[in-house]
Amino acid sequence: MIPLSYYLILSGVLFSIGVVGVLISRNAIVIFMAIEVMLNAVSLTLVAFSQQTGSPAGQVFVFLVMTIAAAEAAVGLAIIIVIFRSKESVNVDEVNLMKW
Amino acid sequence: MGTIFFFVLAAVSVISAILIVAQKNAVASALYLIVTLCSQAMLYLLLGASFLAVIQIIVYAGAIMVLFLFVIMLLNLRRDEFGPDKKKIQRVLAFALGAVWLIQVVAVIKLGLSKMSLSPVTPEAALETGSVQTIGKSLFTEYLYPFEITSILLLVAILGSIVLAKKKI
Structure with a gap:
């Protein structure tokens, strides 16, 4: 079997790629995809620990995380469509109405 | 055999995750x-x-990604204005923060795992934990x-x- 630490480090690397992606990209849709990468990295950690401890709880949580990701994607993409309708762009730098 | 497979899959997922941001x-x-998922x-x-593997492909790579592609094609974005070319200081800061984060995560994993007593799992036990029966039972009783x-x-x-998406309700 592959050691648990390999899975944890892989998910750490994927999570950091997601963090950097959220910070550097300007396209709102790409930011959403980076968030999906982060969610998946956490899911990988949960599954690895669940298999290590032999309890299905972690996998049930991953199931719930997937449901929440679906809901988040639906609402977030609807918000992006509304922003695009009023601004003609999905550039997050232009969405500064509530900026102090 | 499993280790080689793991490293190939890890490389594919990391490279395609980087390409998501770089495109x-x-x-x-x-x-x-979709490749990462x-x-x-x-x-x-x-x-x-x-x-979970089956659900990941059906729900994530299927349903959620279709939603994403649908919205991208619906919006008809201008291609030239995107890509990761924000202000330079912001990019440098983002990479620095990402690197600090990664070092912290790896350090915590190394320190934390050395304190835990882990017993190796047999493949049969792993399959038993991940089966539809076990997850379904725990999902419909405990959770x-x-x-x-x-x-x-x-x-x-x-x-x-x-x-949100409807113009007039």
Whole structure:
């Protein structure tokens, strides 16, 4: 079997790629995809620990995380469509109405 | 054998995750995200979580990514203005913060795992934990309440996205 630490480090690397992606990209849709990468990295950690401890709880949580990701994607993409309708762009730098 | 498989899958998922952010074209980013999600599904299989691997491909790489692609194609974005070319200081800061974060995570994993006593799992036990039967049993007995809450959450998401996306209700 592959050691648990390999899975944890892989998910750490994927999570950091997601963090950097959220910070550097300007396209709102790409930011959403980076968030999906982060969610998946956490899911990988949960599954690895669940298999290590032999309890299905972690996998049930991953199931719930997937449901929440679906809901988040639906609402977030609807918000992006509304922003695009009023601004003609999905550039997050232009969405500064509530900026102090 | 399993270790080689793990490293190939890890390389594929990391490279395609980097390409998601580096691409200028949003459709290409979405396709690379599908590659990442599928290689993660293979990693779940490698761990013995067969149910989650199937769900990952059907729900994530299927349903959610279709939603993403649908919205990208609906919006008809201008291609030239995107890509990761924000102000330079912001980029440098983002990479520095990401590197600090990664070092912290790896350090915590190394320190934390050395304090835990881990026993190696047999493949049969792993398959037993990840099977549909085990997960279904625990989902509908112990975690029934979160499961029902999730259905309300999905209903709210449907209503919310309709209300947001519709011009006049």
